[in-house]
Amino acid sequence: MVAVTRDDVIDTLLGLGVPPDILADFPNLPADARGLMVYGSQARGDAVAGSDLDLLALVNTPRPSTYAGYVNISYYTREQLATGIGTLFGAHLKRDAKIVSDVDGRLAEAVEVMGDVDTNRLLQRARRMSELFTSPERDLPKYLPGLLREARYLLRSCLYAQAIAADEPCFSVRDLAMRHNDPELARILASRQPRAPFDDDLNECLSRLRRIIGEFPPSSNGSLEATIVNEWERPGDLLSMAFLALGITGRGSDYAEVEKILL
Amino acid sequence: MSPELAFVGDVHGNLPALQGLWDALVRRDVPHVIFLGDYINKGARSADVLQELISHAEAGRATLLAGNHETALLDALDRADLSAFLKMGGAMTIRSYVGGRVGPDVLGEFTAKLPREHLRAIRRMPPTYETGDLVAQHASPRSSTRKFRISAHAPVGDLPRIGRRSAQLDTGCGTESGRLTALLWPTLEYVQVDPHGVVTG
Numbered sequence: 001m002v003a004v005t006r007d008d009v010i011d012t013l014l015g016l017g018v019p020p021d022i023l024a025d026f027p028n029l030p031a032d033a034r035g036l037m038v039y040g041s042q043a044r045g046d047a048v049a050g051s052d053l054d055l056l057a058l059v060n061t062p063r064p065s066t067y068a069g070y071v072n073i074s075y076y077t078r079e080q081l082a083t084g085i086g087t088l089f090g091a092h093l094k095r096d097a098k099i100v101s102d103v104d105g106r107l108a109e110a111v112e113v114m115g116d117v118d119t120n121r122l123l124q125r126a127r128r129m130s131e132l133f134t135s136p137e138r139d140l141p142k143y144l145p146g147l148l149r150e151a152r153y154l155l156r157s158c159l160y161a162q163a164i165a166a167d168e169p170c171f172s173v174r175d176l177a178m179r180h181n182d183p184e185l186a187r188i189l190a191s192r193q194p195r196a197p198f199d200d201d202l203n204e205c206l207s208r209l210r211r212i213i214g215e216f217p218p219s220s221n222g223s224l225e226a227t228i229v230n231e232w233e234r235p236g237d238l239l240s241m242a243f244l245a246l247g248i249t250g251r252g253s254d255y256a257e258v259e260k261i262l263l
Numbered sequence: 264m265s266p267e268l269a270f271v272g273d274v275h276g277n278l279p280a281l282q283g284l285w286d287a288l289v290r291r292d293v294p295h296v297i298f299l300g301d302y303i304n305k306g307a308r309s310a311d312v313l314q315e316l317i318s319h320a321e322a323g324r325a326t327l328l329a330g331n332h333e334t335a336l337l338d339a340l341d342r343a344d345l346s347a348f349l350k351m352g353g354a355m356t357i358r359s360y361v362g363g364r365v366g367p368d369v370l371g372e373f374t375a376k377l378p379r380e381h382l383r384a385i386r387r388m389p390p391t392y393e394t395g396d397l398v399a400q401h402a403s404p405r406s407s408t409r410k411f412r413i414s415a416h417a418p419v420g421d422l423p424r425i426g427r428r429s430a431q432l433d434t435g436c437g438t439e440s441g442r443l444t445a446l447l448w449p450t451l452e453y454v455q456v457d458p459h460g461v462v463t464g
Binding site: 221 | 304305331332335345346349350351352354355357358361364365366367368369370
């Protein structure tokens, strides 16, 4: 079986203009990787110093994302990738992603069918997930880093959806900050933060999120941990987001599997 | 030759599988069973599985080794921090003890509902079972030993891997279609049940 090899991938990425120093951290790919593509700023060609290299690998077996230096790889099976149809994530891939390797053409096929974003559905899903932020007395400070990361993801996704709904699509955080005349937005939404998180960072994200989706529904479980326990047998956005907000803890190889969130 | 011992792989909360396999081993007159750990999480009946296993151990018919899921449970309780345990799928175990929806203070409720007898049994679980001929533990033991090595932990598919020097017994019990496997010693035959506890093959 033909495999996606690290050396071939690095050659192709260098050809796409990815800086060599970032590629020094490139990990070995799993044996079942059938395709790989780069997305985000490095694919669009608007990366700046400190921009991450975001990659998506098509695999047969689900596994958690990996982060090595500036190289982030998310692993998707064909079924998982198909849940991106009609989402911002899918539209984003279709518009910007560049295929680095595609052993049997399946990756290109999967991206081709992504379609338009259902912005109403996205905003409704975001509102449902936002109940996770309504039990801070139980969850902070312990889960601040995870909750802030998820709040940032929701805010960014909702702002992009808003732009698409207004027929003025936009796919960069810096662009969003300019459009909203909100210079702080670029700092708040940056995926890499220069300092440890503060409660204020979370509050700034959440107040902006409320302006888009309205008041958050009250928590039906009373805490992040209770959400995970009570929702465990009803897999969905709320469980996935709560699970992600736990953060990276313990041994990654022992993680249970929870569905990815594709907004 | 009648078996002297049986070794059983990950159970992961599947009570019918455990009961079906136990009955099959009793029918074969196996005098003592070594369970290789990971009794909890994944399946819905972690609390009942531990109760059943503890009864067998107290009757002198079973030895319970610790798996990484039991170790993570103890860590969570000792550190009063559930995050790593939840990340491993601890929700199923907590649900099985709490018996329904849990309130905001998950650690408090779980700790209150976990019987002392269960906690004591988990704390006492040794990591290894060793005789002159074999060494058994949850995750694959050191390969330098000349003894026969028996382990579970890493799923190997529907059938166990049984070689000349080692055996791996995690056949996915606790998942939708995963089986529970026992290796008989010294014959190296195996007995298996499906997720409902019915003997296969």
